[in-house]
Amino acid sequence: MEGEGGVQVIKVKYSSVDGRGGKWRSFKTLGRARVFAQYWVGKNPEIGSTYAVSNDGIGKIEVMGATLADLFGDEKVEGEVPSEEIVIYVVNALNRYFNSRTEAEAEIKAAREADPEGARGPYDIVEDTATADDFVPPVLTDARD
Numbered sequence: 001m002e003g004e005g006g007v008q009v010i011k012v013k014y015s016s017v018d019g020r021g022g023k024w025r026s027f028k029t030l031g032r033a034r035v036f037a038q039y040w041v042g043k044n045p046e047i048g049s050t051y052a053v054s055n056d057g058i059g060k061i062e063v064m065g066a067t068l069a070d071l072f073g074d075e076k077v078e079g080e081v082p083s084e085e086i087v088i089y090v091v092n093a094l095n096r097y098f099n100s101r102t103e104a105e106a107e108i109k110a111a112r113e114a115d116p117e118g119a120r121g122p123y124d125i126v127e128d129t130a131t132a133d134d135f136v137p138p139v140l141t142d143a144r145d
Contacts, residue, residue, distance in 0.1 A: 010065040014040040016058050030070055037061045037071040038126045039090050045072065082137075090126040101125065 010033040014021040021040075025035040041054035041061050052061045052068050063071055089104040091095045094111060100102040108123040 004141075008065060009134060010063065012037050012064075012071070013062045015060050018058070021059075024064070033063070033066060034071050035088070035090060035097075035126070037063070043072065043124055043126050048074065091123060093123045 008028075010027045010030060011024045012027065012033050013024045014036070025036060027036065029077045037052070041052055045052040045054050045057070045059075045061070047068050050062065052072060053059070061068075061071065076117075088097045088099060089101050091104050091108060094107060098107065104125050111123065
């Protein structure tokens with residue numbers, strides 16, 4: 001799928017059983033599309049033929065312009081990090097991202113101490129790249145509003 005000026009555009013849609021999301025978001029890089037998809041359904045969702053579902057069955061990801069394997073595969077897709085991009089560490093269970101792995105691990109440790117039963121886990125860290133100037137954590141509208 002080509003966008004403006006012949007740039008490859010990847011579209012990803014998140015939706016959930018409670019009606020959140022449901023709108024396609026466009027990304028210019030596979031790295032950003034991966035961050036968005038893994039933010040909402042985790043790094044290892046159940047993969048179907050046309051969509052991926054979070055392990056808890058709540059969230060679903062669909063993609064155009066790339067494959068589900070592109071979004072959830074293990075290999076790096078961005079190569080070396082250009083100087084205008086930063087490495088981010090997304091922790092899905094905390095619904096946050098961090099600029100350092102150490103900070104992410106400290107927050108995970110605090111969350112585990114506050115939640116000894118592990119109800120919010122798993123506390124996986126997803127590492128990817130984002131442009132420092134324009135990265136905004138994904139925020140979805142709630143259809144119930």
